[in-house]
Amino acid sequence: MKKISLLGATGSIGIQTVDILRNNLDCFKLVALSSGKNIEKTREIINDLQPELVSVQQEQDALQLQKEYPHIQFTFGTKGLVEVATHPDSTVLVNAVLGSVGLESTLAAIRMGKTIAIANKETLVTAGHLVMAEARKYNVAILPVDSEHSAIFQSMNGENPKQIERLILTASGGSFRDKTREQLKGVTVKDALNHPNWSMGAKITIDSATMMNKGLEVIEAHVLFNMPFEKIDVLLHKESIIHSLVEYHDTSVIAQLGTPDMRVPIQYALSYPDRLPLVGGNRLNLAQIGQLHFKEVDFDRFRALKLAYDAGRAGGSILTAMNAANEAAVALFLEEKITFLQIEEMIEQVMNDHQNILMPDLETILHVDSETRKTVASMVK
């Protein structure tokens, strides 16, 4: 029986994680969870899985829930995320919270020796060097949940990492993959939220449309697999059936395939090194699909991907600045305060103005993160 702490339980990944836990009650027990502002969904999960500790975003919600469930402990805010992540009974943290707010709780869980199943890519982008250094120090496994990284992880199983020629991350191209830059001028939030293959949270769906998602994933792959950027490629693959590939120096290419269902990589991170049957999973039928498509990426068209490679190659605090600028700009776009193309314009502006600090410590990262968010907010005034 693995005991689980779950950050971001009410989100897209969180709900799918809860589904897996519910379907495998003899393997997993949810001991602690965090949610944000969705209190109705939080109640549903509490009623279903009876955790010992729950953290919500706001104090008044914690107080209200405490009255309703006196036998459960409630907490709130950033300190609540840390309490959930470090619950003394859990051995695994599933980090499915959104954004760099997940950083401190991840570091705290690593220092408690917990295995980390990480969906929260922003944490690895903003402070990958700190997370991986702590993981090495405390001998903790960081298991990927992101579909591409899970595919790479599975394609590296039993192989010698020194014999890898390159990692190939597949990219659907997002909601606007067939549009020119000119056509992107008039797109709406509703259009952008219409991902062709995956049903996901709003922020990552917009990231997918700008291709910043793939940029964050290139950096995530660099961090998780210790691979230089020269050996990480992106390949457009519109069906999202091949989740990513690893090429070896004998020219062999190993890939992981499957229908687009995030419960597969989530469950694999939870059951690793075993595999559990997926309740309600659709089997891949390649004969029915017939054709798979591949195309080279045009970096002038997908400018955010180029910005992410630039930040990744530079390293240092510019990664935090880029990530925070993206988080802030995407939030503004979702509130319809800026246009779609302004997202990457703002990120580029922030990166151009940034005074880079190599190997930033936690304090520097938190400072750059909050200052960048203020800068982006001031750009729309």
Ligand SMILES: NC(=O)C1=CN([C@@H]2O[C@H](COP(=O)(O)OP(=O)(O)OC[C@H]3O[C@@H](n4cnc5c(N)ncnc54)[C@H](OP(=O)(O)O)[C@@H]3O)[C@@H](O)[C@H]2O)C=CC1
């Ligand atoms: N969705 C997907 O298929 C995939 C997602 N990922 C990554 O997983 C992470 C989560 O994505 P996704 O599930 O789509 O996101 P969602 O927006 O669907 O969910 C985010 C979760 O985080 C909570 N949350 C948001 N902000 C805060 C905060 N400030 N404090 C506490 N809790 C907060 C939300 O709470 P509430 O809703 O209650 O307010 C919710 O539980 C992201 O890093 C994303 O890039 C990676 C691969 C695939």
Ligand SMILES: CC(=O)[C@@H](O)[C@H](O)COP(=O)(O)O
């Ligand atoms: C499901 C998942 O892992 C997402 O990150 C997905 O990869 C988004 O797809 P694209 O970014 O390729 O559109």
Ligand SMILES: [Mn+2]
């Ligand atoms: Mn992904």
